[in-house]
Amino acid sequence: MTEIRGTTVPLRLLAVHAHPDDESSKGSATYAHYRKAGVEVLVVSCTGGEQGSILNEHLEARAHAERDIAGLRILEMARAQEAMGVDHVWLGYSDSGLPEEGESVAVNSFATIPLEISTEPLVRIVRRFKPHVLLTYDENGGYPHPDHIRTHEVSVAAYEAAADPARYPHAGPAWQVSKLYYDRIMNTTRMRAIYEAIKVETPDSPVLAQMDEMFERWGERADPSTTHVNVADSFPARDDALRAHASQVDPTGFFFLHSHELQAKVWPTEDFQLIDSKVETTLPETDLFAGVTE
DSSP, rough: OOETTTTEEEEEEEEESTTTTTHSSSSSHHHHHHHHHOOOEEEEEEOOOOOOOOOOOOOOTTHHHHOOHEEEEEHHHHHHHHHHEOOOOOOEEEOOOOOTOOOOOOOOOOGSSHHHHHHHHHHHHHHHHHHEEEEEETOOOOOOHHHHHHHHHHHHHHHHHTTTTTTSSOOSSSSOOEEEEOOTTTTTHHHHHHHHHHHHOOTTTTTHHHHHHHHHOOOOOOOOEEEEEEGGHHHHHHHHHHOOOOTOOOSSSSSGGSSSHHHHHHOOOOEEEEESSSOOOSSSSSSSTTTTOO
């Protein structure tokens, strides 16, 4: 419990993601960290990941995945939710898939639904949950998957509409979210710092080649992060959440090829960009709720 504008209420964080597993690779340590501090955290999955492929060649539940990937991903999300200690809801839309160039997305999938329609269920969630902070992706979706881009669009639209009593008047009393952030966890500054540390400590690590390829794809990106939250205490919960999505995450893969100790020493934070704030704050920040509390 924290003093907010003179009233003792729980702080609340809403994180909006495209598919089950996105929440675990993009902020799970932050969510687990804030849950330990007593913050209420709600994760929204906009789609069920029905178009996902099996990305883990070591998957034990392969037969289940091949028969019913959507059903398996529901179970995986429940395990990830437990690992982070958060609440979770499905927005209810169908995965759009990642079409090849020139192909269209799946019919009636999330990316094809008019924005005015797909925004309303998220407005209902915002007005019911009453978050002080909303986290989502930037206008490129973090990477240009149709569902990630639509998640950005829906999140920003809901952030604005939820505060306007004239918009979606049947979706509950208006609520003004105090702060809007974009995920910047996979920023080049962080990744290069970890890369250099791995070169020194374990120069034969296979992750170095993977990171070289990643840097080549990314090119020279600016790092727009404004807010750096120390979440080293929750790296184990992040890894448990990632492993929960066994169909999507290889337990011997990229996320697990450097130690918690190295990460905690070199880059103990997860990083975000403040996009809009209705409260006064000073940049850079070390807390997503900076300015919300009095």
